[in-house]
Structure formats: structure tokens, C-alpha cells
Amino acid sequence: MMPMSGELSLVLTLGVMVGMAILLGFLFRPTGSADPCEMNCRAIKLGKKLGEGSFGVVYQGLYNNTPVAVKTLRRGTMDPRDFLKEAQIMKTMEHPNLIRLLAVCTEEPIYIITELMKNGSLLDYLKVRVGRLRLYDQIEMAAQVASGMAYLEMKNYIHRDLAARNVLVGENNVYKVADFGLARVLQATPMLSNQTKMYYISVGKAIFPLRWTAPEAIANERFTIKCDVWSFGILLYEIMTFGEIPYPNMTDSQVKQMVPNGYRMPCPVDPYCSKDMYKIMLDCWKENKYDRPTFKALKMRLRDVSG
Numbered sequence: 001m002m003p004m005s006g007e008l009s010l011v012l013t014l015g016v017m018v019g020m021a022i023l024l025g026f027l028f029r030p031t032g033s034a035d036p037c038e039m040n041c042r043a044i045k046l047g048k049k050l051g052e053g054s055f056g057v058v059y060q061g062l063y064n065n066t067p068v069a070v071k072t073l074r075r076g077t078m079d080p081r082d083f084l085k086e087a088q089i090m091k092t093m094e095h096p097n098l099i100r101l102l103a104v105c106t107e108e109p110i111y112i113i114t115e116l117m118k119n120g121s122l123l124d125y126l127k128v129r130v131g132r133l134r135l136y137d138q139i140e141m142a143a144q145v146a147s148g149m150a151y152l153e154m155k156n157y158i159h160r161d162l163a164a165r166n167v168l169v170g171e172n173n174v175y176k177v178a179d180f181g182l183a184r185v186l187q188a189t190p191m192l193s194n195q196t197k198m199y200y201i202s203v204g205k206a207i208f209p210l211r212w213t214a215p216e217a218i219a220n221e222r223f224t225i226k227c228d229v230w231s232f233g234i235l236l237y238e239i240m241t242f243g244e245i246p247y248p249n250m251t252d253s254q255v256k257q258m259v260p261n262g263y264r265m266p267c268p269v270d271p272y273c274s275k276d277m278y279k280i281m282l283d284c285w286k287e288n289k290y291d292r293p294t295f296k297a298l299k300m301r302l303r304d305v306s307g
């Protein structure tokens with residue numbers, strides 16, 4: 001064997017050391033995903049149950065010592081890969097009237113970590129305050145929701161499930177739109193929970209919140225921001241009736257048949273609903289989607305409605 005020169009042995013030793021370093025780096029690489037949006041599920045501490053959503057349980061939690069809400073999604077509700085893709089976009093949406101998505105955990109069950117809102121969903125908030133809110137407060141709720149939605153509209157992002165159950169109430173009368181974009185990745189499962197069945201129907205592989213969905217979206221399974229405007233009209237109805245189910249006294253099949261044929265809900269009973277508010281609802285429910293107002297216009301119009 002040829003004796004090795006000093007230089008050659010130095011090069012070989014360095015090569016072996018670099019190789020070892022690469023191997024050790026690979027073996028002991030952090031297990032979390034490189035995706036900044038995805039987190040190590042163990043970093044989250046679950047606390048008390050806040051409630052049962054349409055697609056899973058929501059808990060209070062602690063993330064980096066900050067109180068958060070943790071939405072857990074039942075298995076099969078969505079494909080984790082589709083969800084992660086959508087979460088990347090959702091994470092870029094920042095507005096004072098939109099719930100901040102802080103992180104997600106896509107190992108099933110999927111966890112969605114968001115800011116915590118002290119007063120829960122607008123739907124429950126309204127129901128326990130029947131007759132106790134002033135028109136001024138109701139207009140303020142609507143105006144804040146319109147403001148969050150005007151931001152999504154500007155970003156060309158569609159919510160698809162705008163409803164009082166998906167608006168959350170914070171301290172000092174702050175209202176924020178939650179769950180934007182989630183409906184896009186939801187898939188119909190054979191086992192919809194009773195809670196889900198209350199609001200959603202399956203159409204092919206997708207599910208729709210029938211009573212909140214514009215007729216054209218159900219007919220051709222295509223959503224636009226104008227469908228969100230329709231849902232906003234329904235949300236106004238929920239606000240003005242303190243959380244009544246839309247189209248009360250009508251079955252799902254009656255809604256499916258009558259709304260595309262021009263039926264619209266009547267003005268909610270006085271003294272709770274002003275004519276101005278009802279006029280806005282009717283504009284949101286115009287048959288031709290291009291005749292419906294933009295969220296930007298709605299936001300300004302609501303600032304002018306007197307309460």
C-alpha cells in the first residue's frame with residue numbers, strides 16, 4: 001500500500017467529518033414541518049371545551065403561553081393536504097374584523113389554532129340578548145362584518161360559509177368573521193353529525209349551508225363573492241331576528257324549490273327591523289348576482305343607516 005501524504009490524509013479526515021455532520025444533521029433534524037404555518041401538535045395545551053362546531057369540537061388552549069381557540073376537525077371532514085394549502089392563504093389574511101389564523105396541525109385530527117374570542121359565536125350572543133340590543137348595536141355588528149368581508153373581496157377571496165355561527169364576538173363590541181375559506185376544502189362524509197345536518201346539505205361531493213347559499217351557487221356548484229353577498233343578507237336577517245333560523249316554518253325542500261323561483265323572506269317583525277335594513281337584505285338577495293352590492297358599498301351604506 002502506498003503511504004498517504006499528509007495533505008491527502010487531511011482532506012480525507014475533513015471529508016469524513018463533513019459526511020458525519022451531514023448524517024447527524026439528517027438523523028436529528030427537527031421533526032416539525034418546515035412549513036411555518038404548521039406546528040408541532042404537542043406544543044399546544046388543550047383546556048376546557050368551548051363548544052361543538054359543525055365539524056368538530058372547539059377547545060380553549062394555550063399556545064406559546066397565549067390563550068387561543070383550538071378547533072378540532074372530525075376525521076374525514078377534509079383532506080389534510082388540501083387543508084394545508086388553503087391554510088397558507090388563510091394565514092395571509094389580516095384585518096381587524098377577521099379571525100387571525102395562528103397555526104395549524106395537520107396530523108389527524110386536524111387542529112386549527114386561532115385567536116380566542118371571549119364572547120363566542122354571534123349566533124349564541126344574539127340568542128341570549130333577544131330584545132336587549134339596540135338597533136345601533138345591530139347595525140354596528142353588520143358594519144364590522146361588512147368591513148372584514150370587504151377586505152376578503154379586495155383580496156379576491158371567497159368565504160363560502162358566511163353566517164352568524166361563523167362570526168365571533170370579542171370584548172368591547174368587536175366582531176370578527178371566522179372560518180373563511182374552510183368550506184372550500186370540506187368534503188361530504190356519509191356521517192354528518194346532527195349539528196352539521198341542521199345547516200348543511202350534501203350536493204355531490206360538496207356540502208352547502210342551504211339556507212345561506214345563493215340559488216345559483218347550489219344550481220351550478222360555483223361560488224363567487226356575490227354568493228357571499230347573498231349570505232350576508234341572510235346574516236342581516238339573523239342579526240335582526242336575534243338568531244332565528246332563516247326561512248322559519250319552511251322545510252329544506254321548500255327552500256330549495258321556492259327561493260330560486262323568487263320567494264324572499266318578509267321583513268322581520270317591527271320594532272326590531274328597520275325598513276333600511278330590510279332594503280339592504282333585499283338588495284343582497286337580487287336574483288341577478290351582478291345587481292347585488294359589493295361589500296365595499298355595503299360597508300359604507302351601513303355606516304349611513306341610522307340606528
Ligand code: ACK
Nearest residue numbers: 051052053058069115116117120121124
Ligand atoms: O358560541 P360559542 O361559545 O362560540 O360556541 C361556539 C363553539 O366554539 C363552536 O363553534 C366557540 N368558538 C369557536 N371559535 C372560537 C374562538 N376563536 N374563540 C372563542 N370561541 C370560539 C363558539
